[in-house]
Every structure is written in structure tokens, then in C-alpha cells.
Amino acid sequence: MKEYRIYLLLFIAVLIVAACQHRPKEPEMREQVKQDEAIEVDKESNEVKPFEVELMDQEGVEVGTATFVEDEDGVHIAVNAHHLIPGEHGFHIHEKGICETPDFESAGGHYNPEGKEHGFDNPRGPHAGDMENLEVNEDGIVEQLVINNQITLEKGKPNSLFTDEGTALMIHSNPDDYVSQPAGNAGERVACGVISKKKK
Template sequence: MKKSSIIFMALALSLGLSCKEDKKETKEVEETVEEITETVEETIISFRMEPKSDSNVQGMVNFVEKDGMVAMSATFSGLSPGEHAIHIHEKADCSAADGTSTGGHWNPTAQPHGKWGDAAGFHKGDIGNFLANEDGSAEVSFETDAWCIGCGDPNKDILGKAVIVHQGSDDFTSQPSGAAGPRISCTGIIE
């Protein structure tokens, strides 16, 4: 009888240790999966730009949010060669032929218009200028942690806003919009 009790206890102890090891391994696997999920988690929105103000400017804009950063990349065609301004405007409404239905620059923190990062202030929508080459095409890229996609923070969330390309360049000083000229391409950022 004693021998069977000892065997039974040894077996129970062995199974108990085995279960603890299994639980430990399971927890390690779950933590690894969570880390991988956090690393891969990203939000992507893409949309086409439409011509405005009798222009032929078209393009594609992508926003990708990953690890607390939002990256914007855009390609355009139909531009006149030279510098053009690009901004985020306050309303996702491109219905007006001249793009004015998008309202002013997105400025949730009530700052003066300026160059991105300027200590004197700038709008959250003041992306800046880009250069179109001789054939009228251009690429733009921009990255910031001051934006988010769908986070609900009114000072950071770009959903419900519009992207506007202007005929001219932004002078970064004229208030409230940088004297960049007509709005020649538009799209709304829709969820």
C-alpha cells in the first residue's frame, strides 16, 4: 500500500510540475503574440485627389499610422512646374468647384499660420511646400506624431478633414493661410 501511495504522489507531483511548466510556456507565448500584434498594428487610409479650380491636378494620398507616428505619402500629376503648397483643411467637403468648401487650414490649437515646427506657431494642417518637376508630377512625404487616425483626440485626429494642394507656394507668414493661391486639388479624409 505504501508503495502505491508513493507512486501516486510522485505521479501527481510530476503532473503538477508539468502543468506549471505548460502554464509558464503558454504565458510566454501569449506575451510574444501581444508584442508581435503591437508591432504590426497600423491604420492605413488612401484616397484620390480630384482637380479643382479648372485644373488637371490629380493624385493619390496615403496615410499610415504605426507606433504612434502618422506618415503621409502622396503622388501628383497635372501640376505646373515649381513649388506648390499642401495643407490639411478643416472640413472633408470638396463639393465646391474651387475647393473652398473645405474651410480654412486645420488649426485645432488656435495657432498662427507658419512653417511646421516653427517656435512662433503653426497650424496642425500646415504641411508645407513641395516641388513639381517639368512634367508636372511630384511626390510628397511627411511624418509626425502630432496626428492620429481615428483616435478621437480633436487636437490630433485627421479623420473628417481634407487635403488641399494650392497653385502657389506657402510663404509661411501671410495670415491666415500663407498666400498659396487657388486650391487646385482636393480630397476629404473619410473614415
């Protein structure tokens, strides 16, 4: 009888030890620490986060967006727009952040802080706001990445897009010929977007 009790006590002791060894850990606290550390890294980083610009047509209807982010090779502008006329379209940054319909003349001329002439094929150019033409598909949609290495998103720089008057993104009706003054013979302004980091 005594041996039975001893074996029973030993068996219970083994179960208790095993249960303690297999006791689940508490990963939630460790995971929370990792998340907090990641947040601190983001706060200390100087990286400019992407922001989006809404593009509207001459009637004030939204026809797409352009996402801006700065990288080592310049400012990347990812255009995703629709309901445009198929073909090539001039694509520029203008000097004022005002998009008043229907003609968008309120946006002024091309963004040109260095006082150059228009056009990639012009030895005295180009404007900082000059960019390659957009290629709109037959269905009226364009999804295109344009890189501009003449501008920055960093405030306070001479070529920053964030000036006192602001700047605007513009799509024209015709292609830019990259040489004619003052805007490459690109025709009407058919879509415009105010460049701003402010939430709407």
C-alpha cells in the same frame, strides 16, 4: 528454393520499411496553423493600417492619391500626383471633409484644433494642418513623403483627422511662405481630397 523465398521476403520487407520511412509529411495543415496564428496577431494589433485619399482637380478629375499611415514620428503622407503645374505648391490639411469644385472653399480653413496662427516661421504657429510645400517636377508629377507630427489618425484624440465634420487634404497653386496669415499666401486651391477610411 527455401532460401530464395526467404531472400525474396526479406527484400520485400526492406522495401516496405523504406517506403514507410520516406512517406511524405503533410505540411498543409501546419502551414494553415501558422497562417491562422498570423491572422490572430493582426486582429489583436493596435497598428493603424495605411489608407488612401483620392485627389481631384478643380474640374473633379482625379489627379493622384495620398497614402496615410501613422508611425512613431507622426503621420506619414505619401503623395503621388500628376497633371500639376511645375514648381512649389502649398500643401495643407483643411478643417472640413468636403471637396466641392471648382474652388474647394467648402473645405473651410486650415485644420487648427489648438487655435494657433499659420506658419512654421511664426512664433505663434503653426496650424496642425500646416505642412511643407510640395515640389512638382517639370513633367507635372510629384512623388513626395510629408510627415506631420501634429496630427493623429486615432479617433477621439483632440488632434485626430477624423472629426465630426471630417478633414481634407489640399494642394494650392502657389508655395506657402510659412508666415503670412491666414494661409501662407498659397493662392488658389487646385486639388482636394477627402480624408476618410470608408471604402468607396
